[in-house]
Amino acid sequence: MGSLIAALASYCEAKTINGQWLLRIEDLDPPREVHGASQSFIETLDAFGFQLDGKTLYQSEKARQQAYQKTLNQLIKNGHIYYCCCSRNQLKGMDINEHKCRNQNTIPNKPYSINLRVPNSDITFIDRIQGSYTKNLLNDCGDCVLQRKDGLFSYQLAVVVDDSFQNITDIVRGIDLIDSTPWQIYLNSLLNYQQPSYAHIPILVNEMGQKLSKQAFAKEINPEKALETLIHAYNILLQKPFIEPPQTLNEFWNDVIMHWNINKLDNIQSIQV
Ligand SMILES: [Zn+2]
Numbered sequence: 001m002g003s004l005i006a007a008l009a010s011y012c013e014a015k016t017i018n019g020q021w022l023l024r025i026e027d028l029d030p031p032r033e034v035h036g037a038s039q040s041f042i043e044t045l046d047a048f049g050f051q052l053d054g055k056t057l058y059q060s061e062k063a064r065q066q067a068y069q070k071t072l073n074q075l076i077k078n079g080h081i082y083y084c085c086c087s088r089n090q091l092k093g094m095d096i097n098e099h100k101c102r103n104q105n106t107i108p109n110k111p112y113s114i115n116l117r118v119p120n121s122d123i124t125f126i127d128r129i130q131g132s133y134t135k136n137l138l139n140d141c142g143d144c145v146l147q148r149k150d151g152l153f154s155y156q157l158a159v160v161v162d163d164s165f166q167n168i169t170d171i172v173r174g175i176d177l178i179d180s181t182p183w184q185i186y187l188n189s190l191l192n193y194q195q196p197s198y199a200h201i202p203i204l205v206n207e208m209g210q211k212l213s214k215q216a217f218a219k220e221i222n223p224e225k226a227l228e229t230l231i232h233a234y235n236i237l238l239q240k241p242f243i244e245p246p247q248t249l250n251e252f253w254n255d256v257i258m259h260w261n262i263n264k265l266d267n268i269q270s271i272q273v
Pocket residue numbers: 083084085086099100101102
């Protein structure tokens with residue numbers, strides 16, 4: 001349901017402003033991909049009546065992997081990275097100013113991650129839902145991994161490269177990703193990419209305020225009940241109630257795209273369902 005909410009909100013927002021809605025499969029960690037999961041995800045979107053614009057981008061594609069490498073090389077060349085051999089345990093609780101690897105510019109002879117060295121500066125952006133958001137890169141965010149010890153590129157690097165590659169202008173996603181945004185804005189600036197606008201939608205929580213697990217709602221995403229599931233999801237997003245409930249998927253989409261108003265979510269960080 002969390003994924004459906006994010007899909008629905010971003011789709012309505014894109015269609016309301018006559019934009020395109022692009023699908024990207026973030027399969028950066030092939031061993032952890034459940035076989036067939038992305039195909040079944042795409043089929044579910046189709047059954048729910050989402051219409052994809054453009055070609056679906058897979059981050060596992062060779063051309064994308066090459067693009068991440070090229071970008072990483074550029075960041076290495078410009079002195080924005082360092083090599084880190086520390087274990088997760090060593091890093092836990094370590095004060096960033098005492099992290100000696102931050103000055104390590106030669107390639108170590110044991111396994112290392114390649115990390116972005118962040119400066120002591122604030123990043124501020126105006127989120128279209130959450131308002132003004134400021135974090136200090138050094139003290140609040142810390143450095144971020146660009147390439148893991150096992151050679152896999154990190155989400156932060158790949159997302160920034162692909163947002164630019166796909167000419168993304170508007171990002172609508174769950175607020176659980178808002179903490180990543182300062183790193184992405186900083187990377188965009190280092191790479192001279194356009195800054196997209198951000199809208200972070202609330203997450204769904206239970207009565208105890210805990211984020212809902214994927215399992216808790218998995219059973220609700222049944223393509224045979226697409227229309228009622230979509231109506232439920234739309235109502236969760238605090239939109240103007242339907243005067244008459246739509247009878248078909250077509251009616252649903254026509255109606256919601258006409259009435260969608262992202263500002264109904266203003267300053268809301270979680271919605272209890
Ligand atoms: Zn280290």
